[in-house]
Amino acid sequence: MVSTYISGLLLGFSLILAIGAQNAFVLKQGLLKQHVFWVCLVCALSDAVLICFGVFGFASILSQQVGLIQVMKYFGAAFLFIYGLRSFYNAYKSNSGLVASIQPTTTLAQTLMLCLSFSWLNPHVYLDTVVLLGSISAQYTDKVAFAAGAVSASFLFFFSLGFGARLLRPVFANPKAWKLLDGIIGVVMWMIALSLLR
Template identity: 60%
Template sequence: MLNTYLQGLAVGLSLIIAIGAQNAFVLKQGLKKQHVFWVCFACALSDSLLILMGVSGFSAVLQHYPQIIQFAQWGGALFLFWYGLQHALQALKAESTMQLSANSESRLMQILLMCMALTWLNPHVYLDTVILLGSISTQFTDKALFAAGAVSASWLFFFTLGYGARVLIPVFENPKAWQFLDGIIAVIMWAIAISLVFDF
């Protein structure tokens, strides 16, 4: 039983640890110390739902209705291009973005909506969590325990990334570091958007 759980944990971590749109967003929110708990919670909860959908057999639905992934493909590409453009513009600014805006509390819903879009409009999320994890889970007698391990990986990773980002805050006291991060995030977003359109 423990082996099944650990394998779910290992597979979950291996799929989630790659740098992507969602992880870059969590990292930046962690550096800004802006609604970190809710961002991590939203990402982990979304991943958990997707994993449970995959293990429960929803992958068969996606295979019969590929339009769902096609919608996420094009919608995600447009969204990621726009999101990358926002970071590119930030990278061109000279001032630091470390300081939180005065209305940061009122922006919680906006931040959560952004987080949801980065998660649910990314077709790679469906391929990794729903289809791939769902397929792997069929190899185990206790699929629920495998799913529990994969779900644990998501909660562990996102909260570690969100709160662990604070270790890097001294580095980002330099506005140039923020410009570099925004530039890197812009490139990542555009690269993912291009891959969705041409290589998907």
């Protein structure tokens, strides 16, 4: 049981560590200290639901819904393109560092809607959590321990990223660092959007 849990944990970490739209959003919210707990919780719970879908047999159902995946692909690409454009605009217009950005610019509801969009509109998330983790879990007899390990990885990662981001706040007091982050986020969003359309 313990070895199966650790396998799920390590595989979960390996899939989630790559920088993506969701991770960039959590990092930015952590730097701004805006609704960090709720953002981390929504991301981790979303991953947990998708992981459980995959591990407990929903991968085969999802693989049959080709039309739904295509629709999500285009919605996801459009969403990421618009958010990336917004990041480029912020990088171009902003002349202030993190200190000027401390006041919340979005309500909790708006932030959670963005968070849910990053979590559910990206087909890559389904491929990683539902299809890949679901297919790998088939080789383990204790699926509950495997799923628990993968879910633990999501909770540990998102909460560490969200609340650990504050350690970088002195760096992002510099306007150039904040511009650079917005620019990098814009590039990441557009790269993921383009990969969805290929």
